[in-house]
Amino acid sequence: MKKIIAGSSSPTLAKNLSLEMNVPIAEITIKRFPDGECYVRIHEKMDEAIIISNTYPNENIIELFLLQDAARKMGAEKISVIIPYYGYGRQDKVFEEGEAVSAEKIAKLIEQDADKIILVNPHKEHIINFFSVEAKICDGVPSIAEYFKGRVDAVIAPDKGALEMAKKASEIIDCEYNYFEKTRISSNEVRMEIKDMNVEGKKLLIIDDIISTGGTMIEAIELLNKQKAYEIYVSCIHGLFIENADERILKVGCKEIVTTDTIETVYSKVTVAKKIANLLKN
Numbered sequence: 001m002k003k004i005i006a007g008s009s010s011p012t013l014a015k016n017l018s019l020e021m022n023v024p025i026a027e028i029t030i031k032r033f034p035d036g037e038c039y040v041r042i043h044e045k046m047d048e049a050i051i052i053s054n055t056y057p058n059e060n061i062i063e064l065f066l067l068q069d070a071a072r073k074m075g076a077e078k079i080s081v082i083i084p085y086y087g088y089g090r091q092d093k094v095f096e097e098g099e100a101v102s103a104e105k106i107a108k109l110i111e112q113d114a115d116k117i118i119l120v121n122p123h124k125e126h127i128i129n130f131f132s133v134e135a136k137i138c139d140g141v142p143s144i145a146e147y148f149k150g151r152v153d154a155v156i157a158p159d160k161g162a163l164e165m166a167k168k169a170s171e172i173i174d175c176e177y178n179y180f181e182k183t184r185i186s187s188n189e190v191r192m193e194i195k196d197m198n199v200e201g202k203k204l205l206i207i208d209d210i211i212s213t214g215g216t217m218i219e220a221i222e223l224l225n226k227q228k229a230y231e232i233y234v235s236c237i238h239g240l241f242i243e244n245a246d247e248r249i250l251k252v253g254c255k256e257i258v259t260t261d262t263i264e265t266v267y268s269k270v271t272v273a274k275k276i277a278n279l280l281k282n
């Protein structure tokens with residue numbers, strides 16, 4: 001029988017996936033010992049396992065490895081690993097000689113006990129090529145765009161890296177899109193500006209893949225405020241919100257923050273469960 005195994009990072013997403021797929025959630029125990037080590041036990045036999053776990057923060061990586069091991073030991077011949085937020089994905093190549101490529105190393109470790117992988121919006125698409133087993137990308141942008149349909153006049157990417165996301169969201173919302181272009185003025189001065197778009201009086205949605213410290217979003221909001229934007233909404237796929245980044249973002253004049261449920265917080269207003277279910281079915 002097929003079972004869903006919910007890692008401790010993703011209880012709600014696992015529940016939603018279970019409802020979408022009509023696949024039960026297995027009874028498991030996950031404990032942390034006083035020294036921080038992880039213990040997992042799966043209480044049911046299965047022939048197929050769908051494990052959902054982030055590789056963030058660090059302790060969830062070990063938890064995932066142990067869940068994979070336990071699933072094999074309980075009979076799973078096929079293991080699909082769903083990684084809503086692929087932590088360690090930002091180091092996706094050698095930028096400077098001597099660096100480890102964390103996105104690749106973590107992939108090699110996970111695939112030891114996996115037959116299929118699904119990553120939700122990894123930081124760079126080529127990361128799925130680090131897996132030698134079947135690996136697919138689930139895109140959370142349409143879910144965010146649906147939420148904002150009819151509510152904004154334009155979608156803005158805070159940098160060129162998020163431009164494709166902004167374009168895709170704008171096509172679904174049926175509105176304009178643009179991005180902040182960075183021009184280096186001098187060695188310590190960078191100018192950020194939106195070219196060919198007047199944002200005055202407009203309702204804007206800023207979209208990015210990750211909000212970590214919030215620095216990128218705060219800078220973008222402040223610039224749009226200066227240009228007299230009417231309302232600013234902030235969205236991302238993975239809301240890490242390091243050191244109360246959410247509160248700081250709201251404080252500079254953001255009307256609402258919306259993220260997917262890859263990292264479960266109060267801002268997880270849209271789910272990627274249906275998209276993951278479709279990828280698992282095909």
Ligand code: R5P
Binds near residue numbers: 209213216
């Ligand atoms: C960068 O490449 C990412 O797409 C995000 O823009 C970045 O991770 C956001 O980080 P922070 O919230 O710390 O500015």
